[in-house]
Amino acid sequence: MANIAAQRIKREFKEVIKSEEVAKCAIKVELLNDSYTELKGEIAGPPDTPYEGGNFVLEIKVPETYPFNPPKVRFITKIWHPNISSVTGAICLDILKDQWAAAMTLRTVLLSLQALLSAAEPDDPQDAVVARQYKENLEMFQLTARHWTNVYAGGPHVNSDCDEKIKRLVDMGIEDHQARAALSSYNWDLERATEQLFS
Amino acid sequence: MEETKTSSQGGESDMDCSDNECFDEYYYNLNDDSDIEQIDPRKIDPEYFEFKCLFEEEVDRLLNETVETLSNILQISPSLAKVLLHTHQWNINEVTRKFHENPSHTLVSSRIEPATTPNALLLTRYTTCPVCVTPQPLDKFYSLTCAHMFCKDCWIMHFEVQINQGISTGIACMARDCVVLAPEDFVLKHLHRPNMREKYQQFSFQDYVKSHPELRFCPGPNCSMVVHSREVKAKRAICDQCKTVFCFRCGCDYHAPTDCQVIKKWLTKCADDSETANYISAHTKDCPKCHICIEKNGGCNHMQCYNCKHDFCWMCLGDWKSHGSEYYECSRYRENPNIAHESVHAQAREALKKYLHYYERWENHSKSLKLEEQTLDKLRTRINQKVMSGLGTWIDWQYLFTAANLLAKCRYTLQYTYPYAYYMDAGSRKELFEYQQAQLEAEIENLSWKIERAETTDRGDLENQMDIAEKRRTTLLKDFLDV
Numbered sequence: 001m002a003n004i005a006a007q008r009i010k011r012e013f014k015e016v017i018k019s020e021e022v023a024k025c026a027i028k029v030e031l032l033n034d035s036y037t038e039l040k041g042e043i044a045g046p047p048d049t050p051y052e053g054g055n056f057v058l059e060i061k062v063p064e065t066y067p068f069n070p071p072k073v074r075f076i077t078k079i080w081h082p083n084i085s086s087v088t089g090a091i092c093l094d095i096l097k098d099q100w101a102a103a104m105t106l107r108t109v110l111l112s113l114q115a116l117l118s119a120a121e122p123d124d125p126q127d128a129v130v131a132r133q134y135k136e137n138l139e140m141f142q143l144t145a146r147h148w149t150n151v152y153a154g155g156p157h158v159n160s161d162c163d164e165k166i167k168r169l170v171d172m173g174i175e176d177h178q179a180r181a182a183l184s185s186y187n188w189d190l191e192r193a194t195e196q197l198f199s
Numbered sequence: 200m201e202e203t204k205t206s207s208q209g210g211e212s213d214m215d216c217s218d219n220e221c222f223d224e225y226y227y228n229l230n231d232d233s234d235i236e237q238i239d240p241r242k243i244d245p246e247y248f249e250f251k252c253l254f255e256e257e258v259d260r261l262l263n264e265t266v267e268t269l270s271n272i273l274q275i276s277p278s279l280a281k282v283l284l285h286t287h288q289w290n291i292n293e294v295t296r297k298f299h300e301n302p303s304h305t306l307v308s309s310r311i312e313p314a315t316t317p318n319a320l321l322l323t324r325y326t327t328c329p330v331c332v333t334p335q336p337l338d339k340f341y342s343l344t345c346a347h348m349f350c351k352d353c354w355i356m357h358f359e360v361q362i363n364q365g366i367s368t369g370i371a372c373m374a375r376d377c378v379v380l381a382p383e384d385f386v387l388k389h390l391h392r393p394n395m396r397e398k399y400q401q402f403s404f405q406d407y408v409k410s411h412p413e414l415r416f417c418p419g420p421n422c423s424m425v426v427h428s429r430e431v432k433a434k435r436a437i438c439d440q441c442k443t444v445f446c447f448r449c450g451c452d453y454h455a456p457t458d459c460q461v462i463k464k465w466l467t468k469c470a471d472d473s474e475t476a477n478y479i480s481a482h483t484k485d486c487p488k489c490h491i492c493i494e495k496n497g498g499c500n501h502m503q504c505y506n507c508k509h510d511f512c513w514m515c516l517g518d519w520k521s522h523g524s525e526y527y528e529c530s531r532y533r534e535n536p537n538i539a540h541e542s543v544h545a546q547a548r549e550a551l552k553k554y555l556h557y558y559e560r561w562e563n564h565s566k567s568l569k570l571e572e573q574t575l576d577k578l579r580t581r582i583n584q585k586v587m588s589g590l591g592t593w594i595d596w597q598y599l600f601t602a603a604n605l606l607a608k609c610r611y612t613l614q615y616t617y618p619y620a621y622y623m624d625a626g627s628r629k630e631l632f633e634y635q636q637a638q639l640e641a642e643i644e645n646l647s648w649k650i651e652r653a654e655t656t657d658r659g660d661l662e663n664q665m666d667i668a669e670k671r672r673t674t675l676l677k678d679f680l681d682v
């Protein structure tokens with residue numbers, strides 16, 4: 001790995017550890033190898049959002065040309081959000097693309113992602129299905145996002161109605177996550193989700 | 200600033216006489232009828248277009264002249280003048296006007312200066328570069344007008360990484376939320392590796408040409424020529440070097456009478472619906488009279504059954520004799536007048552039917568063009584044999600090639616009338632268009648028929664037919680080519 005990249009990551013790692021956000025348990029970084037090319041990030045779901053109480057794990061890959069190119073970041077924890085793929089965890093965020101600046105740091109990235117959870121940009125979507133639900137049926141979106149936070153990120157809000165419908169599909173032989181994804185995409189309409197799964 | 204107007208070479212439209220003389224000398228045109236064009240060539244030929252094909256060095260010279268002019272007018276460095284011109288589509292008058300109106304605003308909006316005045320710097324002997332986090336002596340640091348300091352090595356790395364991604368004129372400062380651009384002289388001052396400098400200059404050259412409305416890269420494969428015209432219109436340009444013909448405005452295949460947006464829409468539609476349209480790409484059809492299978496191996500759509508000698512139209516299978524007078528019925532699509540009251544299903548079916556009608560004709564003429572090219576090849580071989588055995592010279596047969604070229608030109612325009620008609624609103628203008636389209640189509644098929652039988656057709660007859668077909672084409676373009 002290029003010298004500058006390793007030097008920077010070492011420094012940034014310390015910066016995050018010492019930061020006040022870590023003290024408040026809002027963000028966290030962990031090294032995954034000695035060469036500083038892979039890190040694990042964590043952000044807490046912001047208050048007053050469907051993600052509140054959840055803890056979201058991120059995969060951070062540092063390219064050879066860091067910090068002249070942005071780190072490659074994706075969500076490991078499954079999440080229901082217009083700018084994050086519900087399938088792959090890929091993120092649509094300008095600073096991870098062409099708006100990256102070499103003077104930005106991992107801390108900037110984590111805080112920007114947290115801000116993204118507070119304020120989605122449905123007009124610049126990564127996941128078209130989620131974005132459509134967000135625009136057409138905000139309440140349904142919040143319900144779904146809260147449910148996903150509960151199941152995948154350890155959020156506190158259990159939704160027994162959702163769990164019930166998923167169980168019905170699981171009983172028909174559908175895999176748990178597949179059932180959740182189908183129901184989420186069809187506004188929890190059991191009939192339409194079933195139709196889609198078996199067509 | 201008034202006296203500077205005439206000295207500038209950029210995008211001004213109001214030139215005085217002396218400039219016009221240079222202009223005429225500088226340009227030449229590709230119009231065929233050069234003997235009558237002193238009158239007003241645009242009135243005679245709707246496709247008349249003045250342009251010049253330039254080599255890279257000539258383009259460089261042209262751009263540099265504009266840069267130098269602006270740099271003198273505004274008393275700024277050529278490098279900053281380049282940024283200003285690039286962000287203003289090389290419109291020197293516009294930049295000058297804006298700059299005199301509000302210089303600081305112009306510099307900020309062109310990303311030459313920061314929107315807010317930078318903070319005073321802490322001047323210590325050693326400073327840590329925020330990018331590489333290495334403490335270094337102050338003389339190793341450089342900044343743009345925004346005063347964001349970074350070490351020399353980081354600037355170099357930044358430039359190299361950006362250039363390797365094809366970015367040149369758009370390289371910005373490395374600070375967060377700072378949009379100030381690195382001008383050419385700043386980049387080149389730091390960039391030492393010759394291949395990097397070369398790449399940078401090559402990419403920025405491409406950016407400059409693309410941002411200049413009067414310049415257009417030749418789209419021909421591996422061709423680096425640039426076409427220059429003061430007339431920024433969707434007109435036919437031809438590359439001197441590789442002979443590629445293209446639309447000057449959008450750089451795609453020439454598409455008169457259809458305009459740039461409509462042809463783009465049409466081509467996207469054709470690509471999206473390619474599967475639906477696939478079934479019509481038949482090479483054989485049955486004779487409408489004796490039902491024997493007939494293969495189409497020429498470009499002409501006037502077919503004659505080899506079995507029963509019945510003359511019919513390849514497109515609509517109608518009788519050719521009545522076709523001559525009613526061609527209109529073949530090229531035009533007759534919409535169901537009550538479609539608005541029909542079911543959604545019926546409407547969708549009707550929409551598809553309409554599209555297929557136009558697509559089929561568009562596709563068929565494109566195929567005819569290719570088939571006629573093959574006919575021309577065969578013709579060339581036969582004439583060669585004739586010349587070899589003493590039957591006339593190549594010059595005697597030249598008129599046949601002229602006829603074939605004219606046929607290709609006419610059929611090409613005919614092909615592009617179909618997307619035009621498809622997107623036209625119903626009404627009298629569309630009726631006129633379809634009438635002229637039908638007339639053109641009929642004369643083109645007559646010409647094609649005669650060329651296929653070239654050796655037995657009377658030369659005078661053929662030349663007469665050429666004249667008629669080209670007149671129809673020009674008439675249609677005069678009335679409908681709106682660029």
Ligand SMILES: [Zn+2]
Pocket residue numbers: 328329330331332333349350351352353354
């Ligand atoms: Zn540095």
Ligand SMILES: [Zn+2]
Pocket residue numbers: 343345346347372373374377378379
């Ligand atoms: Zn800056």
Ligand SMILES: [Zn+2]
Pocket residue numbers: 417418419422423424438439440441442443
């Ligand atoms: Zn060319």
Ligand SMILES: [Zn+2]
Pocket residue numbers: 433446447448449450451454458459
């Ligand atoms: Zn065009």
Ligand SMILES: [Zn+2]
Pocket residue numbers: 486487488489490491504505506507508509
């Ligand atoms: Zn027949």
Ligand SMILES: [Zn+2]
Pocket residue numbers: 512513514515516517522529530
């Ligand atoms: Zn017909």
